[in-house]
Amino acid sequence: MSGRIGSVHIADGILSAPVWAALDAAAIPAIGLAARRTRVEHAPLLGVMGAFVFAAQRMNFPAGLGTSGHLLGGALLAMTLGPGAATIVLTAILVLQTLVFQDGGILALGANVFNMALIGVWAAWIPYRFLAQGKWKNFGYFAAAFLSVLASAAAAMIELRVSGVALNGAVVSISAAVFVTTAIIEGLITVAVMQTIEKMNPGWLQTPDTRPSRAMGLLAGAAVLLMAVGVLFISGAPDGLEALVAQLGLESREVAYFQAPMAEYEARIAGGDWSRKALAGLAGLGMIYILCAGVGRLLVRQRSA
Amino acid sequence: MGPLARRDARAKLAAALVFLVCVGTTPAGNYQRMAALAAVAIVWIAIARAGLFRSLFQASAILPFPLSFGLVSWWVSGDPTLAVALVVRSYLSALVVVLLMSTTTLADIFRGLQSFGAPAVLVLVLQSLTRYLQVVVDQGLRMRRASISRSGNTGRRYSLWRRAGGALAVLFGKSYGRAENVHRAMLARGFQGTFIALRPHALEWRDFALTAVAAAMSVGAAWR
Amino acid sequence: MIIEVKGLSYRYSDGTDALRGVDFRMEASESVALFGSNGSGKTTFLLHVAGLLEGEGSVRIAGEPFTRSSAPALREKVGYVFQDSDDQLFMPTVLEDVAFGPLHRGMEAREAENRALELLRQLGISELAGRAPYHLSAGEKKRAALAGVLAMQPEILIFDEPTTFLDPPGQRELAHLLLALPQAKLIATHDVWFARQVASRALFFEKGRVVADGPVDEVAARFDWRLH
Ligand SMILES: Nc1ncnc2c1ncn2[C@@H]1O[C@H](COP(=O)(O)OP(=O)(O)OP(=O)(O)O)[C@@H](O)[C@H]1O
Ligand SMILES: [Mg+2]
DSSP states (O other): OOOOTTSOOOOTTTSOHHHHHHHHHHHHHHHHHHHHTSOGGGHHHHHHHHHHHHHHTTSOEEEETTEEEOOOOHHHHHHHHOHHHHHHHHHHHHHHHHHHHOOSOSTTHHHHIIIIIIIHHHHHHHHHHHHSSSTTHHHHHHHHHHHHHHHHHHHHHHHHHHTTOOOOHHHHHHHHHHHHHHHHHHHHHHHHHHHHHHHHOGGGSOOOSSOOOHHHHHHHHHHHHHHHHHHHHHHHSTTHHHHHHHHTTOOSHHHHHHHSOHHHHHHHHHTTOHHHHHHHHHHHHHHHHHHHHHHHHHHHHHHHO | OOGGGGSOHHHHHHHHHHHHHHHHTOOTTOHHHHHHHHHHHHHHHHHHTOOHHHHHHHHGGGTHHHHHHHHHHHHHHSOOHHHHHHHHHHHHHHHHHHHHHHHSOHHHHHHHHHHTTOOHHHHHHHHHHHHHHHHHHHHHHHHHHHHHHHHOSOSOHHHHHHHHHHHHHHHHHHHHHHHHHHHHHHHHTTOOSOOOOSOOOOOOHHHHHHHHHHHHHHHHHHOO | OOEEEEEEEEEOTTSOEEEEEEEEEEOTTOEEEEEEOTTSSHHHHHHHHTTSSOOEEEEEETTEEOOTTTHHHHHHHEEEEOSSHHHHOOSSSHHHHHHHHHHHTTOOHHHHHHHHHHHHHHTTOGGGTTSOGGGSOHHHHHHHHHHHHHTTOOSEEEEESTTTTOOHHHHHHHHHHHHHOOSEEEEEOSOHHHHHHHOSEEEEEETTEEEEEEEHHHHHHHTTOSOO
16 A cells, blocks of 8 residues: 555654644544534445545556556545545544554654645645636646645645754755645546546535635635645755744744754753653643543533533 | 453553654664664564564565655765664554554454544544445456456546546445445444444453553663 | 335435335235346335335335334334345444344343344354454355344345345355245345245336236246346
């Protein structure tokens, strides 16, 4: 199940502790929210659709020069199941890829969920909402899929950069070229599939309750694109991150460790005494867990009340 | 069946998590700690009788990712310390996931996740995804074979794409129909919106002991 | 009358008229085969009898009509064996799958597990309890699916093309198995031999209507409904 060039499943051991911990902490309540908005009786549909994505990844589309691409599926899921359900399906896919196929890590699951099941889904959904109806539909499918892939990849790059992986302009440019190619292929495959799905049964597509608007769609798409490109640029510029932080006047202590490569950060927190850090890490995980369990229980109580 | 296979998935998940945190917080350049954690992983593979070489080999599937980013980082910064750390940490983490998976069934892991507070919907989706993965993949491969034998794998690229896109859409439709039937099969057998699972196992003292010992070893190994 | 259907019509969301006014009555002691070409509406009809689709007209089980509130209880009286066993065996293991019905009727977990084990034993597949459904043979899957349905103790059994994917010995075994079950049965099939084994009466479907109703051999002969 490898060979997913252009879609970055971050493994464990790559991200620095604050990065994976923060993203786990962000992803868990987001998944909880998405789960709360998903009906239990839809579980078989979402599971089978997850299986469909795996199957789709086995079907090659000739991309020229003897290479081929395949569907990644994030945008397709968002457009057919809706963003909340798509988040759940993609999370399940990521869990399975991590456990069974060694594709992505467990501590890095939060990061991968954040990149693909949240950013990847919303980067597709936001422009699609406005372009779903009318003459620009096909462009909407393409934009959704293209942006989904590009935004996910940009998020992964900046996470790596913040974790202390040294990147420069050349590396990021090459990566960006790969990402853009993948994103174009994803866009074209998604258009081909969505056109037929739409013909077979229009009921299989989500019809957003937003009023269709070409201008809003283009604006939203451009915003997502700009953000993705900006993030990619920052992750490649020498000291780009540090420059940005300085420019925004954020040089407070909270942001300080973003600038520091990992070893430095760790030395700073605990003065080389790692045990306190590990304990802090474990305590952090524990707290995240208690918080989420508590919030989850509250939400459940609220719903049944 | 090794001794770990009989232990509760929750105990093993917790033990694995502690190990992963110890690995995930190891600073670049701390080779002593990396070696100690590697020793812990190998000891547990031996205890589990999971097959050392098979496990080492399986875990190496992870290597391309840390290697590529490690090499890039080395090339850009001129310092190999981080590259080594990425590779070692990734590999040790993968090793423990391989061990977890070779001693625990997926179904048990999912049940364990649920008792750790994962949303019920997510766990159900994981279950039906696992259940229908092979079914749908096989269906897709059959369809592709049929389509290739009908019209060959040649033609203008545009028409190839149309055909492949059409085939995927058909598979999508069939998956939709299958999901409808699965839902009907659940309704037909009394499902009314809440899911009830069989056998919520009680944890034994051995499960607690496993987690405690494993956690102590991981933390001890990292204590330097 | 265990089943009473009056003026049943159904149109799928894409506009296909699958049923156009079907009337049907059946006694608890009967077993009825459903013939008809592909797409004639057999499956759609069976789904209505099991309360899994809701069309125009009425479907009564033992005198009681399907309504939103009566549906869950009535569905328990009707056991449905799906054409594709993979759709039916949705749980991770055979044991969990067979116990699914009893558990969701409110049975204690321990009791549900015992009931499941007992049924697996009756159907001669005890050794499959811990297996994952995907790796079973077609015949084993059919038996496991049947066990899951019988665990609900239904009064009516519905089979949608039960012999697809089964080899001839598997088909013979299934016929024996069905004959030994006391429930009223509705069986959609393309196999006249199989229908003759397990049913005395047959319906013939054409374009969403029942165009013949009588003894199996008569209906089959009238439509020349056999291989040679
Ligand atoms: N989910 C669906 N959506 C739309 N149309 C459907 C659906 N299921 C069935 N149909 C259509 O309804 C009609 C009746 O189908 P049905 O499956 O009831 O026929 P059948 O007699 O069981 O056929 P077969 O012998 O092939 O199983 C057909 O024209 C079929 O194409
Ligand atoms: Mg049918």
